[in-house]
Amino acid sequence: MSKSNSPVNSDIWCVIPVFNNKSTVKEVALGCRKYLEHILVVDDGSADADIKALFKNSDIQVLKHPKNLGKGRAIRTALDFIQKQAGKFMLTIDADGQHYPQDIDKFISLLKEDQTSIIIGCRDFKQNNIPGKSQFGRAFSNFWLRLETGAVIGDTQSGLRCYPVKYLSQIKTSGNYYDFETEILTRASWSGLKIREVPINVFYPEPSLRVSSFHPFIDNLRISLMHIRLLGRRLLPIPYSKVVRLEKTSSPVNIFIHPIKLIKTLLKENDSPLGLASSAGIGIFLGVLPLVSIHILAVLYLTNRLHLNKIMALSIQNLCVPPLVPVACIELGHFMLYRKWLTDVSWQVVFGSIPERLWEWFLGSLILAPILALITAIIIYFITRAIQRKMISHAEIS
Numbered sequence: 001m002s003k004s005n006s007p008v009n010s011d012i013w014c015v016i017p018v019f020n021n022k023s024t025v026k027e028v029a030l031g032c033r034k035y036l037e038h039i040l041v042v043d044d045g046s047a048d049a050d051i052k053a054l055f056k057n058s059d060i061q062v063l064k065h066p067k068n069l070g071k072g073r074a075i076r077t078a079l080d081f082i083q084k085q086a087g088k089f090m091l092t093i094d095a096d097g098q099h100y101p102q103d104i105d106k107f108i109s110l111l112k113e114d115q116t117s118i119i120i121g122c123r124d125f126k127q128n129n130i131p132g133k134s135q136f137g138r139a140f141s142n143f144w145l146r147l148e149t150g151a152v153i154g155d156t157q158s159g160l161r162c163y164p165v166k167y168l169s170q171i172k173t174s175g176n177y178y179d180f181e182t183e184i185l186t187r188a189s190w191s192g193l194k195i196r197e198v199p200i201n202v203f204y205p206e207p208s209l210r211v212s213s214f215h216p217f218i219d220n221l222r223i224s225l226m227h228i229r230l231l232g233r234r235l236l237p238i239p240y241s242k243v244v245r246l247e248k249t250s251s252p253v254n255i256f257i258h259p260i261k262l263i264k265t266l267l268k269e270n271d272s273p274l275g276l277a278s279s280a281g282i283g284i285f286l287g288v289l290p291l292v293s294i295h296i297l298a299v300l301y302l303t304n305r306l307h308l309n310k311i312m313a314l315s316i317q318n319l320c321v322p323p324l325v326p327v328a329c330i331e332l333g334h335f336m337l338y339r340k341w342l343t344d345v346s347w348q349v350v351f352g353s354i355p356e357r358l359w360e361w362f363l364g365s366l367i368l369a370p371i372l373a374l375i376t377a378i379i380i381y382f383i384t385r386a387i388q389r390k391m392i393s394h395a396e397i398s
Helices: 025-033 071-084 101-111 132-149 179-190 216-235 259-268 273-288 295-305 310-320 324-338 347-351 354-397
Strands: 012-018 038-044 061-065 089-092 117-123 161-164 194-200
Touching: 012 025, 012 071, 012 101, 025 038, 025 101, 038 071, 061 071, 071 089, 071 179, 089 101, 101 117, 101 194, 117 179, 132 179, 132 216, 132 273, 179 194, 179 216, 216 295, 273 295, 273 310, 273 324, 273 354, 295 310, 310 324, 310 354, 324 354
Parallel strands: 012 038, 012 089, 038 061, 117 194
Antiparallel strands: 089 161, 117 161
């Protein structure tokens, strides 16, 4: 039954980027037409069919790229078109049939109360035929988005999402392929937009029947390079241009407590084992470096920029206080310079002549810092994961 008479629905344009999905795109578009009045298919240079001809007897509009320019470029083409039509929202859905059009209703109900957020359909991956690489890719992308924005999102790679056109058009992006969907979430969050989620179902056919335009090597490379760029931008102390002004919320003040209780507390505060492991790794990495008298400031700055847990990083960096770690760095640095070990490691020789030893300390720390940080992060990850599982099992029993 069509719901296109609703004022909210008439403001929503459903966009379907398609590249060589002739067997599914028509069914997807017609299914979406039952819920929305405006359906726009963007043919991104398909070679398997004349996409426009598939919809010649319908009111579904088709735009065409003469060659394949990428999913991100197709979405941008649709955005420009929708702006000219005075549309308020752009809902994107993949053309391969993995999404169910009936889930559009969940977006419509949210748009009635919130018109300044990006809404993502969080796919239920507890189903059959879900590729392991898709599960890993989603978890990997979720983690990087959290570092870049602090936002905890369950499915940053879902193709079923809704954007507010007014604000999206003000955000500059450079990604033209699947990296666009990564980039836009990060830059939108920096620009003041909220990111919300609704649970949706997903369909993955048998591997032999699956048609995908995602190229594992090149597209994963593009996404990884995009994350590197975004993370580098995040580390710069330069404010971002806001398109939406949000009210600031106060955060509770944490205190130093017993290590195990600390970990349990942080896990209860929605910090993941991977997040805590990253915080610990950063704390150790900076703690090993000869940042004399500014270790705490460096830890606070970096954890704040990367949205990591400050308490974990500040606590664990104390493992690097003199004399053990600095002496190890100086020994290693001395060997790198003179091809022999420093045999006299008395306090006076090592710390009584710091200006002379600082270069050795720095050189040695360049080797030890990443090694100790990685080892620490791995240990903390497995410890926190074990504690988290124990907490979950106790909660289920009680």
